Amino acid sequence: MLLIFDSDRIASFGIVIRNDRGAFVQGVSDILQVTSSSEMANRVQIPTSNSALIAMIADEDSVVGFLLAGVGNVDLRRKSNYLLVDSKTTVKQIEDAFKDFTTREDIAIVLISQYVANMVRFLVDSYNKPVPAILEIPSKDHPYDPAQDSVLSRVKHLFSAESVASERPQNSHQDYLDAHNAARAEVVVKPLKWKNTLEAFSRNTSIRSFSTCNVARVPFENGENVGEATLPLTGVEAVKLWANEKSYYDYDKNEGVVRNCWHYIQVVSNLTVSVGFDRSQCKNGIWAISCYYYPPCDIINRPYD
Numbered sequence: 001m002l003l004i005f006d007s008d009r010i011a012s013f014g015i016v017i018r019n020d021r022g023a024f025v026q027g028v029s030d031i032l033q034v035t036s037s038s039e040m041a042n043r044v045q046i047p048t049s050n051s052a053l054i055a056m057i058a059d060e061d062s063v064v065g066f067l068l069a070g071v072g073n074v075d076l077r078r079k080s081n082y083l084l085v086d087s088k089t090t091v092k093q094i095e096d097a098f099k100d101f102t103t104r105e106d107i108a109i110v111l112i113s114q115y116v117a118n119m120v121r122f123l124v125d126s127y128n129k130p131v132p133a134i135l136e137i138p139s140k141d142h143p144y145d146p147a148q149d150s151v152l153s154r155v156k157h158l159f160s161a162e163s164v165a166s167e168r169p170q171n172s173h174q175d176y177l178d179a180h181n182a183a184r185a186e187v188v189v190k191p192l193k194w195k196n197t198l199e200a201f202s203r204n205t206s207i208r209s210f211s212t213c214n215v216a217r218v219p220f221e222n223g224e225n226v227g228e229a230t231l232p233l234t235g236v237e238a239v240k241l242w243a244n245e246k247s248y249y250d251y252d253k254n255e256g257v258v259r260n261c262w263h264y265i266q267v268v269s270n271l272t273v274s275v276g277f278d279r280s281q282c283k284n285g286i287w288a289i290s291c292y293y294y295p296p297c298d299i300i301n302r303p304y305d
Contacts, residue, residue: 052106052107052109053071053073053106053107054066054071054107054108054110055081055082055101055104055107055109055110055111055132056081056110056112057082057083057097057098057101057111057112057113057116058083058084058111058113058116058139059085059086059113059115059140059141059142060084060086062111062113062137062139062140063082063083066082066111067082081101081107083097085113085116091120094116094119094120095120095123098110098120098123101132102127102129102132102134107132108131109132109133110132110133110134111135111137112124112134112135112136112137113136113137113138113139113142114137114138114142114144114148114149115139115141117136118148118247121150121245121247122241122244122245124136124150125150125240125244126231126237126241128231136148136149136152170234170235170237171234171236171279173199173277175234175236176194176235176236176275176291177191177192177193177194178236179235179236179239179240179243180192180239180243180275182243183239183246183264183267183268184267184268186246187268187303187304188304189268189269189270189303189304190270190273192272192275192293193274193275194274194276195274195275195276195294196276197276198222198274198276198277198292198293198294199277199278201222201276201292202276202277202278202290202291202292203278203280221294221296222292222293222294222295223269223272223293223294223295223296224266224290224291224292224293225263225266225267225289225290225291225293226288226289226290226291227289228287228289229286229287229289230285230286230287232281233279235277238279238289239291241263242263242264242267243263244264245261245263245264246261246264248260248264249261251302254301254302262299265299265303266293266297266303268303268304269293269296269297269298269304270303270304270305271295271298271303272293272294272297273295274293274294275291275292275293275294276291276292277290277292278290
């Protein structure tokens with residue numbers, strides 16, 4: 001018989017579980033301690049060509065259920081396949097865990113609470129490998145919203161009728177403008193126009209960084225959004241990544257929540273009237289993306305009324 005309880009019920013029952021060495025486990029903290037201590041580290045790890053792990057980045061309730069299901073793993077190097085996210089967890093820790101789990105060869109699936117995924121949305125949206133697969137899941141206090149799930153959106157698009165008609169590279173002037181202006185329309189800001197001189201400056205910036213792919217910001221009178229990508233992101237995808245920082249923007253405080261959102265502020269600034277963009281691949285295979293705006297955004301006042 002299988003009994004499934006949430007962590008609150010487990011804690012309220014008191015001593016409810018006995019581990020495989022006969023020690024009693026009481027409450028959530030003990031479950032985590034037992035699961036992540038020598039109990040797992042001392043077990044012999046037998047990797048096979050057919051075995052793979054599921055990783056999790058989630059809230060306490062989800063991680064506890066994950067561990068109680070017996071899916072937790074701590075190897076001899078003390079590396080685990082889960083990260084418990086609470087009020088003390090930093091965005092940097094979440095980013096590091098996501099990068100680690102998505103580059104490990106022994107992990108096939110990464111489960112991540114959607115509200116946690118929103119904290120590192122840039123990483124999630126730019127991830128484009130089939131394995132490990134990324135699955136966004138709900139949590140106790142944060143229901144799942146399919147509209148925020150970028151992986152699901154890409155899968156739907158892949159199998160939709162529109163995908164056949166949209167297989168073009170999406171790197172034209174109009175593509176860039178449409179992506180920018182869609183974000184601007186959401187906050188009722190006038191659309192941008194293309195400016196060839198800004199495109200030329202963007203291209204010159206890319207050429208100067210071609211050998212090293214160092215697209216560090218350069219002093220100039222215009223606004224800018226620059227970045228690097230290991231995957232061949234289209235111009236539209238890059239702009240959407242910047243626009244997705246909207247979820248971090250606090251309009252009342254005019255600042256980013258959890259992380260900065262200067263890319264988004266520049267995309268929707270009501271002071272900016274024109275834009276130019278360039279996308280180039282460097283010698284080391286990295287894609288350099290640079291976008292310049294005129295006039296630049298106001299870094300003190302709100303980007304729109």
